[in-house]
Amino acid sequence: MPNASEFPRIETGAAEWVEVEVDGQPIQVRAGDSAAAAVLAAGLVPSRSTPVNNSPRAPYCMMGVCFECLLEIDGTENVQGCMTEVRPGMQIRRQQGARHAEPVTHEDRQS
């Protein structure tokens, strides 16, 4: 699933690697990355679809303004990925259309 990314990582120093899952796939990211950066670095775009037209979107401003980076993070939908720092084991999912009013559960996440 992870594919070629348009966002090559610039070596900046000795941050640790952290493993998160995006749509169930393990991805290595740097501690301090945002969830949106993790998704971009892994080439997992589009990272959401819009509620009204289902059109594809990806993180854009990376500074909390545009809301294009909405993701489901650890079971909470519509979270701004660019404002959320990764944690080891974080479960990230693409946000498909409108969120649910109630908390989501995923039957397929049993490991």
Added chain:
Amino acid sequence: MQATHHSARTADLCLIGGGLVGLATALGLQRHGLNVTILDEADVALRASRGNFGLVWVQGKGDTLPEYAQISRLSARLWSDLASRLREDTGIDVELQQRGGLYLSLTEQEVADREAMLLRMREAAGGDYPFERLDLQQVRDFIPEAGPEVAGATWCPEDGHVNPLKLMRALTEAFLKHGGQIANSGRVESITPLAQGFKIQTPEGEWQCQKVVLSAGLGNRTLAPMVGLDAPVFPNRGQVLIAERVRPFLHYPTGHVRQTGEGTIQVGDSKEDVGFDSGTTTEVMAQIADRATRMFPILRGLRMVRAWGALRIMTADGYPLYQASEQYPGAYLVTCHSGVTLGAFHAGPLADWIATDQTDLPLEVFNAQRF
């Protein structure tokens, strides 16, 4: 250029005010073959039409005036025809849904009071007034997410809702498509009755017309005396909260909370007497959110994305003003609080009355002499 400009400044009929009331009435007048112009203020204007709750609501409307109940229900019946005409003319789906609506209450007393009111209305309507009183279990048959604090509801199968912003756009586009003109000519300064027709002065120049309709909402108060009418309207503020879009769960509109066709949650129904201040206050927003989350605890986890205040156009009894000037024939006053609900009535029978000066409707009860 000059000549075209000049000739564009006469019309069979001018409406002053291009909100939901003016636009709906204008569409109906065009169906009589009239050449219609709307004169509207600029974007700074007070506009109830851009801030409302979108209900096409029947239950409880006209509890002290059967004629108002009658025109509200008539409008509700005419609404699907208006929505299909708008879709044909403009391609815009105004998201009309009329499968019934619920008015939820958090106290038994309020449910009982509403039932008593609706029973009186049923009696006044000779038995023909469909509604039901529901307990919490029955409410949950309609909306499973109703919370444990809900004491009950009243249900009316004739209630519904639309998307009011799409409605504004559709009415505007339909009006223009049928050859109407909208002049954002600023606040009308004066209306002068002539031997034949009227002369209207705006910051952008003059217009002349045979008939003039005052549909300027709160602005009618100063305009009405210029044509021998009286419009005792005053502002009443409502605050509205908007939550992020969620998958559909609220399949019926309620008096306080509704979900639009695109998933947005709209919460409202505050009433404040604060003059011409259309702002918001933390205190009232907190009350609105508190009541909504008690009615539907599922809303607690949702993010609010917007809030606004808007001014209702109120009369002392809450009922509309429909009146033709006796002093200056050809001038009419059309204003009301529930301009969404009454939209189809304005685009139909009310416009017919203005075009022909004839009607079977009991419009005399809506004149300003009642105050």
